Amino acid sequence: MSTTYDALRRPRTVVVGAGFAGIEVARALGKAGLPVTIIDRQNHHLFQPLLYQVATAALSPADIAEPIRKMLGRYASVEVMLGAVTAIDTQARKVTLATGTDVPFDILVLATGAMHGYFGHEEWSGFAPGLKTIEDARRIRSRLLLTFEKAEMSADVTEQERLMTIAVIGGGPTGVELAGSIAELARYTLARDFHRIRPQTATVLLLEAGPRILTAFPENLAAYAQTKLKTLGVTVRTNCAVERIENGAIVAGGEKISAGLAIWAAGVTASPLGSLLGVATDRAGRISVDRQLSVPGLKDIYVLGDLALTPDEHGNPLPGLAQVAKQEGGYLGHALAKRIRRGAAPKPFVFHNRGNTAIIGRHAAVFDFGWWRLKGWFAWGFWALIHVYLLVGFQHRLMVAIQWLWRYLTYERGARLIAENVEA
Amino acid sequence: MSTTYDALRRPRTVVVGAGFAGIEVARALGKAGLPVTIIDRQNHHLFQPLLYQVATAALSPADIAEPIRKMLGRYASVEVMLGAVTAIDTQARKVTLATGTDVPFDILVLATGAMHGYFGHEEWSGFAPGLKTIEDARRIRSRLLLTFEKAEMSADVTEQERLMTIAVIGGGPTGVELAGSIAELARYTLARDFHRIRPQTATVLLLEAGPRILTAFPENLAAYAQTKLKTLGVTVRTNCAVERIENGAIVAGGEKISAGLAIWAAGVTASPLGSLLGVATDRAGRISVDRQLSVPGLKDIYVLGDLALTPDEHGNPLPGLAQVAKQEGGYLGHALAKRIRRGAAPKPFVFHNRGNTAIIGRHAAVFDFGWWRLKGWFAWGFWALIHVYLLVGFQHRLMVAIQWLWRYLTYERGARLIAENVEA
Numbered sequence: 001m002s003t004t005y006d007a008l009r010r011p012r013t014v015v016v017g018a019g020f021a022g023i024e025v026a027r028a029l030g031k032a033g034l035p036v037t038i039i040d041r042q043n044h045h046l047f048q049p050l051l052y053q054v055a056t057a058a059l060s061p062a063d064i065a066e067p068i069r070k071m072l073g074r075y076a077s078v079e080v081m082l083g084a085v086t087a088i089d090t091q092a093r094k095v096t097l098a099t100g101t102d103v104p105f106d107i108l109v110l111a112t113g114a115m116h117g118y119f120g121h122e123e124w125s126g127f128a129p130g131l132k133t134i135e136d137a138r139r140i141r142s143r144l145l146l147t148f149e150k151a152e153m154s155a156d157v158t159e160q161e162r163l164m165t166i167a168v169i170g171g172g173p174t175g176v177e178l179a180g181s182i183a184e185l186a187r188y189t190l191a192r193d194f195h196r197i198r199p200q201t202a203t204v205l206l207l208e209a210g211p212r213i214l215t216a217f218p219e220n221l222a223a224y225a226q227t228k229l230k231t232l233g234v235t236v237r238t239n240c241a242v243e244r245i246e247n248g249a250i251v252a253g254g255e256k257i258s259a260g261l262a263i264w265a266a267g268v269t270a271s272p273l274g275s276l277l278g279v280a281t282d283r284a285g286r287i288s289v290d291r292q293l294s295v296p297g298l299k300d301i302y303v304l305g306d307l308a309l310t311p312d313e314h315g316n317p318l319p320g321l322a323q324v325a326k327q328e329g330g331y332l333g334h335a336l337a338k339r340i341r342r343g344a345a346p347k348p349f350v351f352h353n354r355g356n357t358a359i360i361g362r363h364a365a366v367f368d369f370g371w372w373r374l375k376g377w378f379a380w381g382f383w384a385l386i387h388v389y390l391l392v393g394f395q396h397r398l399m400v401a402i403q404w405l406w407r408y409l410t411y412e413r414g415a416r417l418i419a420e421n422v423e424a
Numbered sequence: 425m426s427t428t429y430d431a432l433r434r435p436r437t438v439v440v441g442a443g444f445a446g447i448e449v450a451r452a453l454g455k456a457g458l459p460v461t462i463i464d465r466q467n468h469h470l471f472q473p474l475l476y477q478v479a480t481a482a483l484s485p486a487d488i489a490e491p492i493r494k495m496l497g498r499y500a501s502v503e504v505m506l507g508a509v510t511a512i513d514t515q516a517r518k519v520t521l522a523t524g525t526d527v528p529f530d531i532l533v534l535a536t537g538a539m540h541g542y543f544g545h546e547e548w549s550g551f552a553p554g555l556k557t558i559e560d561a562r563r564i565r566s567r568l569l570l571t572f573e574k575a576e577m578s579a580d581v582t583e584q585e586r587l588m589t590i591a592v593i594g595g596g597p598t599g600v601e602l603a604g605s606i607a608e609l610a611r612y613t614l615a616r617d618f619h620r621i622r623p624q625t626a627t628v629l630l631l632e633a634g635p636r637i638l639t640a641f642p643e644n645l646a647a648y649a650q651t652k653l654k655t656l657g658v659t660v661r662t663n664c665a666v667e668r669i670e671n672g673a674i675v676a677g678g679e680k681i682s683a684g685l686a687i688w689a690a691g692v693t694a695s696p697l698g699s700l701l702g703v704a705t706d707r708a709g710r711i712s713v714d715r716q717l718s719v720p721g722l723k724d725i726y727v728l729g730d731l732a733l734t735p736d737e738h739g740n741p742l743p744g745l746a747q748v749a750k751q752e753g754g755y756l757g758h759a760l761a762k763r764i765r766r767g768a769a770p771k772p773f774v775f776h777n778r779g780n781t782a783i784i785g786r787h788a789a790v791f792d793f794g795w796w797r798l799k800g801w802f803a804w805g806f807w808a809l810i811h812v813y814l815l816v817g818f819q820h821r822l823m824v825a826i827q828w829l830w831r832y833l834t835y836e837r838g839a840r841l842i843a844e845n846v847e848a
Contacts, residue, residue: 042842043569043573043842044841060485062838062839063484067840069617070617070836070840073616076619080576080617081577082570082842083577101577133844135843146467146506149467149506152505153505153507153523192497193493193494193504194493195500195503395827395830395836395838396838398830399823399826399838402822402823403819403823412494414819414823415484415486416468416486416491417468417485417486417489418466418506419558419559420557420558
């Protein structure tokens, strides 16, 4: 790298976004004792892979969220800021927060990830909320539990059936996990607690526009997942594109489906922060970077995680996975530390596939390691083990493990809270 | 009792409110196989004595809330309804829900408890939220954590001092517990995670209008609590009545105190549901009942818990405590079951004091059993043991016990979440 730095002043790195990518960058720079400011709109880092369990009343929000300050508090050179970035000035080298505060940077790292996207139909979000944040999960949890409460109160059988129809839109891992977990919730947990309705007869639909679910997985694993979902009572409809969503109904595959709740797991779009950079983005809002994760044409600006369109060694884009984001964050943090300390030029980023996974339900999960495919009982146990391990902090690991064990033994879910003032 | 019932038809009891009192009535009637409908605005029963721990990030909402359906699901004769009662017709024998649904009753039990009251200054609730529901606790938790985040972001020392001033209004058990817990949060937990501010220097004020705190306790226990609060860094101000609350400041004892957050723990007022009955209430909105807990002049209408003004055997009103509500609920449920089954006339309710308690912080609590007074280390351990025991369900007991042990060992608090879109 041709950039040189004043030897008396360490350059300040500003990281926007404390997800899997951003937190790793900050951690690596913090460990190296280099100045870094990390800015996030939330005070917590979220373990998104388990967010569907919060949405389905199995875990509490705090079980999968860790305060960013707590994660980085031990590093004296790391500053944590709570705030929303509203402007980026690549010339004046500063970002501006919603409060008007300017935060100057020498090196900028953008890692604000993705949010759910409705392909231009943002009006659908009312009836079909998506799942990306803790608030999203709480909203879905409340509505999910409320639709059964409403069915119990209704005297009309048709309306009861509508209320007990839950449509999950999108057959990727999140959609599969949600549908499986909702079916288990209705079938095992809620079934015992209602007298007038039979929650186990609830219709859980998984609607996928493409010809099969779990397109990122090999066909035999997807077929296994589909069979397992069917066993749980989930109706999987492929080649079933959603055409319209209105309050109380979805039009998909040419048919109008009356439903008590729809959940959107069909599309993501990159965080709008990318547009603040003033560079071109792809259709999903992602910013193209080179294999050092830097934005071509801009000095010392890096983009990584779901916000980035990153080429692998063959020029193909890397998938939007937590493990990609995490590895990119670790790579960039160390690369920046080396460069700042010794002026070393970074090697290109290489993604190491740790295995792609999705869980369907009790005793049923799929793993794709590329060279090894795994499904069933063993994959399920492995999934649980890995996810407990990947959680941040011993307390979270312990709490989640105990709750899973309890749920496994009793079919109970501990977080069945309906928030006040929720409209379904 | 002179009322007789059709032998072929069991009279239906409708219980409004699933707090400590209502849930016990429903449980006793459910055990006896008698028809009962319990109506609550929430889907969960809340263990209010630990709500201050949710507000101070020590526990998650789900740890102290249990779905009403789950608690009563085993009793086939119990119907659970989620809804808000908006009208009571004592002649036509029905209550009406906000949705317009009518629920007929033969016997009506009102147990909707109390809410925080601002002595006619409801406009104070904006800056000084009270603590009665899960949403209240979440709101206080977010604002409490946010005021430290804002202080960290501020460049102005005076403003930092204001933001790090937290005033708890009201020196009863809730006020004492909140103030102690906030002081420990700032001093131990947050102190490690901030670099620019020193959270351990935060000013935690406990403002009490009367001459001393914990007026329901003997003077030596109150004096002990005050000393312990001082050790924790809480400034206790007695004879300090709040005159005005505005955004960012409190006027109390003739002095204007700038603060980042105020929490209202000073007054409760009975649930407005009492007024729907059309009978006279006292200044706090409570309904006078006789020693059988029935409302004089109304047929088969009972009021209990914090909503009731109940005389003890000497004619003095019983205090508004969880144990009073719980005992009243158990008493009434059994009395109603006996009366319905055998026409037995109920004996008057007698309250058995199980001991009044308040916790100040680590190793410090007070107990008043009347004949025995306890403070310090042993009281603290006893407090923890009793509260774990009183929680509903093994899972909650286990989860709370583990979190307390973890907190005891590490000074960490697991639920440090700031909700989106919270204004401080």
